[in-house]
Amino acid sequence: MDLMDELTEACGSSPRLLCETVFDWTGSGTAAKWAGWLVEGPLRILLILVAAWLINRYGRKAVSKFSDRLAEVENTEDIEEGDPNDEGPFRRSFQRLNRLRERKARAAQRAETLGAVLRSLLSGVVWTIAGTLILSELGINLAPLIASAGVVGLAIGFGAQSVVRDFLAGMFVLIEDHYGVGDYIDAGEASGTVELVSLRATRMRDASGVLWIVPNGEIKRVGNYSQLYSQTRMQFEVAYDTDIDMASDVIKGVLDEVWRENRQDATVIEEPVVLGIDAFGDNAVVIAAVVKTDPSEQWAVAREIRSRIKKEFDKHGIEIPFPQRTVWVRSEDGSTAAAFEA
Secondary structure, eight states: HHHHHHHHHHOOOSSHHHHHHHHHOOOOHHHHHHHHIIIHHHHHHHHHHHHHHHHHHHHHHHHHHHHHHOHHHHHHHHOOOEEEEEEEHHHHHHHHHHHHHHHHHHHHHHHHHHHHHHHHHHHHHHHHHHHHHHHHTOOOHHHHHHHHHHHHHHHHHHTHHHHHHHHHHHHHHHHHHHHOOOOOESSSOOEEEEEESSSSSSEEEESSEEEEEGGGGGGOOOOOOOSSSSEEEEEEEEEEOHHHHHHHHHHHHHHHHHHHHSSSSSBBBBOOEEEEEEEEEEOEEEEEEEEESSSOHHHHHHHHHHHHHHHHHHHHHHOOOOOEEEEEEOOOSEEEEEEEOO
16 A cells, blocks of 8 residues: 555545644654544644634624614604793603603613524524534534434424414514504404514503403504504594584583693693584584594593593583484374474
């Protein structure tokens, strides 16, 4: 056996530098092989581990910076001075600041969830590749292992399509901020106040107290009633012989009164608008108004306004009509008469 054959037997068809150097120095294939096993192999494994650690560390830092940028909430609104007619001169400004803080906290929570997922995914990919390279350095044949992993991954992929879809949908919900904890949403078959948003599913509780757990992949469309602000469109019916201008002034007065009071549980954040006549009904003229409120407070505001509107209408003699029907009774001689109205 010549030297080239011995080198190939000791160091392989593509001999590494250390193995070939030791063989040149000693002329011993055994010494060259052991040098490769004891020195070059562990050194390459160590380099793989160090490279993986560095990539993982700086990659996680990059993901953290990305999530921090995602958490920044841009707000170009100026904080307005408080209304002098409010109970406190700067109360509205403080409430505006509180809303901005809530938005920032929500964005930070969403970004942290995404950051944790991306960091875990990055670590898994990096260390999986590093482990594969280390096994290759140890001389383990990876072809059967990779083939088996491919078959298992294919089987899991077919069996867990819905899980993957839910996770992808959950990531887009968080990234694009479709909704968050505390929002009232309509998710199709279920609606309610969101209690938890995870990558897998969304939990919401409806007005009856029922807790709905909906996989994110099943939500095809969602209506958010309370993101950033809420708005309620109200309709008030008055009789046809009512002075419309007077009724509109009464409605406007009630709306402005609720706006200026600035109640904690029913906060109107902009001056309400009376739109005017919205429709001519069978028994009444419909006057519409729009009221903009803090998130999820539109229902409390609407209840308070309706209560006050009823009292003001009674005070000003404005009739709230109801459906009426006249019943005619025919006698045996063929004459008819109105018996009563209902």
